[in-house]
Amino acid sequence: MGTTTLTKPDRDSLAGDTGRNGGGFRRNDFGGGDSGGAREWRVPMRTYRTGMWLGLAGIVMLFAAFTSALIVRKGLGENWGSTPIPHVLWLNTLVLIASSATLEVSRRALARRLSIRFTGWLYATTVLGLVFLAGQVAAWRELAARGFYLATNTSASFLYLLTAAHGVHLLGGIMALAYLAMRAPAIATGRQRRTAVDVTAIYWHFMDGLWIYILILLLTRL
């Protein structure tokens, strides 16, 4: 972490500071006031990764709670019923795994500064993500067509709940990917940091893994 000042703060701005000392509510700015000029605020790159892993910890707890609810509800209550797993979910799984692969190809292209390849595979990942979501909607429609709605029985409720919760989080990931894809030229030429791509990739691969977990949970517990 940077520990030395690169520029000496100029006298005028410091004098401005002491003038604001204890200036009271009217004149002070809760410290939010002007200390003069732009200061470069440095946050280490690894902090973004740390933040992402922490966010994932929160998401893990959310799905842990849903899992616990499923297990307890199945054991304690009634009207569990049974729900068929729509076949399209298998196709969706392949699509999502493929999207993780394309994302990795994209990242490696970025590391080798292959700008067009990076951008192209990034768009491919985004498209595959959208295809996955479309596939999930298709799965819900198939369930509805077979008479399984949200409240039909509790196993159906959990199927809808888990796939929808995952889908919502995946949508967030797709929006991040789309944003990156639009910024791809700047990222590829190094004018913007790569960390955003790395951090989004962590999230995306996690969503992939989470989906596989959900699928196994549904297959074994529904």
Add this chain to the structure above:
Amino acid sequence: MAEVHAEAVHRHEAPKSFIRRYIFSLDHKVIGIQYWFLALFSVFVGMILSVFIRIHLIAPQAKIPFLDKLSPVGAPGGVITPEYYLALLTLHGTIMVFFVLTTAPQSGFGNYILPIQIGAEDMAFPRLNMLSFWVTFVALVVIMATFFVADGPPISGWTAYPPLSAVGGAAGPGQALGQNLWILSIALFCVASLLGALNFIATTIDLRARGLSLLRLPLTCWSWFITAILALLSFAVLLAAGVLLLLDRVGGTSFFVPGGLIVSDKIINHAGGSPLLWQHLFWFFGHPEVYIAILPGMGVTSHIVSTFARKPIFGYKAMVVAMGAIGFLGFVVWGHHMFMSGMSPYSGFAFSVLTMAIGVPSAIKTFNWLGTILGGKLRFPTAMLFALGFVSLFVSGGLSGIFLGQAPVDIQFHDTYFVVAHFHLIMGVAAIFGIFAGTFFWFPKMFGRMMNETLGKIHFWVTFVGVYMIFMPMHFLGIVGHPRRYSELTGFEFLKPLTGVHDFISHAAFLTAAVQLVFLFNVFWSMFKGRKASDNPWEATTLEWTVPSPPPHDNFAGKHPVVHHGAYEFSVPGAEKDYIMQDSPEKGSAGH
């Protein structure tokens, strides 16, 4: 070199417009103060609700002036109906627990002070920080809105147990729209808390100044760090529970609502859900939540007691480990809120033992505070009085927890005023005293002016005596078997001899509530007219006292502090003064 130290550059120029400086600010100091004002507003709303509750308990037919305008259905002619009584206590609990005790100690003081105490210019993710505050603000607006919707606020308690909370309007006024808004508000609050917790943890891990090892961290920073971990792991579970409850209410699902219910002559068309499931999910969150409420107060108390005893904190490492133990154990004791739910006695025994285990690190902390005070060169500004008050109330409130933690004893005490006494002493007073202590301690730094000490001492003593007068008698009410959440006491023979106790409690409550106005006046008067504060009016050692009061926009005016000492170097033999600042190049250590 550039690759190894690759760093992001935030353009963190000082903003110029009023909106960017005070409203949508990225500055952690502004955001901390915004949270603090949000909590201040919320605590006064919560307190007014408690005054209504206490009036109603001793004078059920009392006509409260504007209440009939607020809710013609809930308080016709100003007389609180039993249902509205439940609505008032539901919002009292919800607002106090979430919008006061989960905001001010952590998001308020933590946001303001943590980055400065670790030598950073801001939190790790300033935009996420701003988002967290404004989402919390929207959550508050939504919960306040429940007062103004037709049917009023929900009546299911801050714990929102199904089936009552899940079957909709049939269960009573406020259970339709009111309960939906409650769920929405809490869900928003969960998201804001999760994002905030993420910020705190990343900041503490990654942005510490050079030389600031973990064992040199002030105990305030440790408390915010551990609290943030608890929040990150527990709020997601509450969010899950809220989603399931909302689906039961509007989606026709049966996660919680059993089949065969008839409520208010209305058949409830659900099938086979488990109300117990809600209790497990809620309390898995609910127990860490109360440690989220108290841990920052412990950190602040350690910090202030050490500063004003002019002695290093007794047993710094033990204090850190104790907070960690409290945090960890807090995750495995949720069943002690459910002893009466029909659980197996073996589960009850397990939860009971683990609950009592929490007494060990809590006692370690208490003895260490006492050990810090013993032999100290004590000073008694108001901040110190509130910190000592925290120790007193933490013991008082904590001891009753040991009673409640025994499953057989809880058979008598569950859902009585004994529980009310316990959690009010520990949360409604000790944690609040932590907020007061932090306010009196850091006000000079935040606003550049000193608070009035005379007003502070009046406020402290009347409040300290007042809260004991309010909550100590409640233990006796509970032992006798006086149920909680009852609006009318007049119909029960065995409660009749206790009306005198309620009179005493209510009058003590009115006095204590009134003296809070002294605090309110002190805060606002001092902001404009208080004596100007120097950089370090308390002669404290941590980094926030090395910068001007208030600090400049980037905290350290472009410098990057380097830390050479632990956080509690007081009365070091051979040192120039009776304290050594953390960034002082002077040699010497208290050797703790």
